Amino acid sequence: MHNTQSDTKCENASDTPESPTGEEESVGLARWKLGLLMFGNTLAVFCVALDNTIMSNAIPRVTQTFDSLEDIGWGSPARRHFDRQRERTTSPKTAVYGCFGGIGGAFAENSTWRWCFYINLPLGAVTTVLILCFFFDSRTGTSDVSMSSWNRFRGLDIPGLLLFLPTVFCLLLALQWGGAKYPWNNVRVIVLFVIFILAGGCWIFIQHSMKDQASVPPRLIRNRNVWSSAVYMGCIVGSFIIILYYFPIWFQAVKGGSPIQSGTMILPIIIGLIVWLGFGFQLPFIAVQTALPRSDIPVATAIVTFAQNLSEAVLVALAQTIFQNRLFAHVKQLSTLVDPNALVHAGAANLDQHFSADVLPEIVRAYSAAVTETFYAATGIAALSFIGLIRLQWLSVKKTKTNGNAAQTHL
Template sequence: EANQQAEELENTLLTGYKLVAIMAGLCCCVLCISLDNTIVATTIPRITEHFDSFADAGWYASAYLLPTSAVTLVYGRIYTFFPIKWVYLTALFLFELGSLVSGVAPSSTCLIIGRAISGLGGGGLFSGSLIIISQCIPRHRRPIFSGLIMGIYGIGSVIAPPLGGAFTDNITWRWCFYINLPLGAVTALAILFALQSTEPIMKAPWQEKMRRMDPLGILTFLPAIICLLLALQWGGTTYPWANGRIISLFTVFGILLLCFIGLQVYAGEKAMLPPRLLRGRNIWGSALFGFCLNSAIFIFVYYLPIWFQSVKGASATESGVMNLPLTLSNALLAMGSGLLVTAVRYYYGPVMLLSAGLTCISAGLLTILHPDSAAAAWAGYQVFFGLAAGLGIQLPVFVVQTTLPTADIPTATALMAFVQVLGGAVFVFVGQNVFQNQLVAGLLHAELPAELDVQAVLGAGPAGLRAIASGDTLVMLLSVYHDAVVRTFFVAVGLAVASVLGAGAVEWRP
C-alpha cells in the first residue's frame, strides 16, 4: 500500500505557470533561510549597543542555528507521515513568526526567543523545498531544479553579511528580520494556490503515525545534538575544556547518542532514521561526502576574511568582497552542476570523486598562501576551490532524489540536509578552537614589546593590529596571525581528504 501511495504521489507533477510559481516561492524561501544564517554577523555590534547586551552577542546566531540543526532530521519523518504542503506551510509560519518577533523585539531576551522560533521553522524549510521538488518534478529533471535551489542558497549566503551591514547603517538592524516577511508571503501564496494538497507519502491511523514518528528517538536525538553544539560553542571560549560543564555536556551527548542508536536499531522500519537506509552505500557515502565537503567550505568562508583583515589589512566590508571569488564560484557551479549530472546520465560516483579530488588540491593550495601573496594567487585559489566544492555540494541530494523510492525521499533528504548543517556548525567551532589555540601559542612565543601583551593583541582583533603596532612588531604579529589561520585551513584539507572516502563509496551507475 505504501508503494502504491508513493507512486500516486510521484505522478503529481507540475508544468506551466504552476511550476514557475512554485519555483519562485521556493527560491524566495531558500533565500530567506540562507540570509538568516549569517545576516546578523555584521549587525551584532549595533544590536548589542542598542540593548546593552554584549554578554548575549553569541546567542543571536546560536539561538537560530541550534534548533535548526536539531530539528532538521525530525522534519524528514514529519514530511513522511503528514501532508507535505501543510507541514511546509507550518514550518514557514514558525519561521515568519520568529522573524516578526525578532524584528519588533523590545529586549535582547525577546530577540533571542524570536531567533529560536525562526530556527524551529527554518529546520524544515530547506529539506522541505527539496522534498517538494521531488514530488512535482520528474526524476530526470530534479537535479536541474535542485541545483537552482542550492545556487540560490549559496547566493543568499554571499549577500547576507553586506546586506545586513547596509540595513544597519542606512535603515535599522530590524530590517534584517523584516525582509523575511514579504519574501515569506510570496512563498506562502505560491504554495497555497499552486501546490496540490496530496495525501501523506505514508498513510496510517493517527496512533500508528505517532508510533512511527519515533518519539523516543526524537527525545534522545534533540538533546544530544544540542548538548554537542553547546559544548563545542562554549569549550575553550566561555569555559575551559576541562570545565565540569563542558565535560558534562560531552558525557550527556555520548550517552544520548548511544541510546538513540540503540533505539533506531530496535525500532527498525519504525525508527526516525531506519537502519535500512544507512546500510545502502549510496546513502552513507553521500552523507559522509556532504558532511566533510560542507564543513570544509564553512572553514574557508569563515576564516579567509580573518586572513584578509589581519594579513592584508582589509576592512570588514573589503574582506567580504575579497571572499567573493570563493562564494560566487561555489554558488554558480552549484546551480550548473544539475545540468552536468544530467548530461552524464546520473553517474554520480565519478562526479563526486572528481569534486573531492579537486577540492583536496584547491584546499591544499590555499594553505600555501603567504603574507605577500598577490591578488591573482588568493583570488585564483579561491575560484578553484569554489568550483571544485560547488561541483559536489548538491550531489548527495541528487543521489537521494533520483535513486530512492519515493517513500524514502523525505527522510533521506532531511538526512542529507542535516549532515551538511551539522558539519558546518561543528567545524566552525572546531576551526575557532584551532585558530584561537594557535594564535595564543604564537603570541606567547613571540617577543612582544613591554607595552604590548597578549590580551591587548587579542582585544584588538584582526582588523585592529595596525592600530596597536608598527614596524617589526607589526610584521611579527601578522606572521603569527597568518600561521594561526593557515593551521585552521589544514582542518579543511583533512576534511576534503575524508570526503574522498564518501565519494568512493557511491556506486558508479545511474
C-alpha cells in the first residue's frame, strides 16, 4: 500500500485520479431544509420505482388491453442517481424504490393500469416544488448566476440531443420489429439500422468536436474508471431490468396468477434489491467520485447514469425480440393448431380465456420456455459486467492529508 502520489504518475493522464475533496468548501443545509429536500428526492425515486416495479406487474394486462404481445418493452426507462458523500441517504430511497411492486398489480386488477401513470402527476408536482425551493450548489451555497443565458443554452448540447434521440429511436424500433413484426432482412429494419449507424456516427463526431462542452466529453469517456463504471452499470442494470419485466409474465402466463398475486410473488426479488443494492448498483457511482476531481464528478456520474438508462431501453427491446421469437418457435414446435397471430393478440394474461383446453398446456409450456431463454440472455449480459469490473482502478475511499492537500490512497 502506498500513500504517495508517485503511483498516480504512472497512470495515463486521462486515468489519473484526483481527490474530489479538499477543492472547495461545502455549504450545509439547515436540518429542516435538508429533510424537505430528502423528502422530495425520495418522492422522485418513488416515481422512478413506479416505472419499473409497478409497470412490470401491469404489463401482462397492458398487452391484453391492446391485443398486442409486441408492447412488452415500451415502458422500460428508469432514472436513479447516488452520491458517494451521502450514502446514508440512499437507504430510505432504495427502500422506497422496492416497496411498491404490488401496487401496479392492484391497479391493473381492480382499477386501470393507467393509474400507474396518473399517480406520477401529484407526486412529481410536489417533488418539483421542493427541489426548486431548497436545492442549491453545495460547494458555494448559490447557483452560478454569472453565466449568461446563451452559455447556459449552449451547455445543453442541443445538436447532440437532436441527433441522439432519433439514433436511439431507430435502434429500439429496429430491435423491436426485427424477427417479430418483420423479418430481419426486411427493408424497414435495414433502413432503421442504417439510420442508427449514420446518426450515431454524426453524434460521436459532434461530441468529439465540442470537447468538454459535449454531453459526453471525450476526455472523461477515455478515463478507464468512467467507461468501466459505465459498462459495468449498463450490464448489471440491463440484466436486472429484464428479470424484473419478464418474471411477472411468467407468474401470470405460466402460473396463472393475477396481477396482485404476481406483485406478491416478485417480492423476494424486490427484497433482495433493497437489502443487497449497495453491493452492486451504487459502486460505479462511488468509483467515479473517488477517482475524479470534484469538478468532473457531476458529468461523470451523468455518464454512468446515461449508460444505465440506455442499457435498460436497449436490452429490454432486445429481450422482447428474443422472447417473442422463441415463443413463436416453441408454439410451432409443440402445436400446429395455434396461430401465432392469435397468440400475439391474446396478450400475456388470462390465457385460459383465449385458448381452448386442448392447446392451453402447450402454450403455457411455450411461454415458460421462452421466458427461461430470455433469462439466459440476462445471465449472459450480467456476466459481461466483469469486463468493466476488471478495468477499474484499485482506489481507497479513505483519504490522507499531505501538505494540506488530500492525497489518494492506492491499494
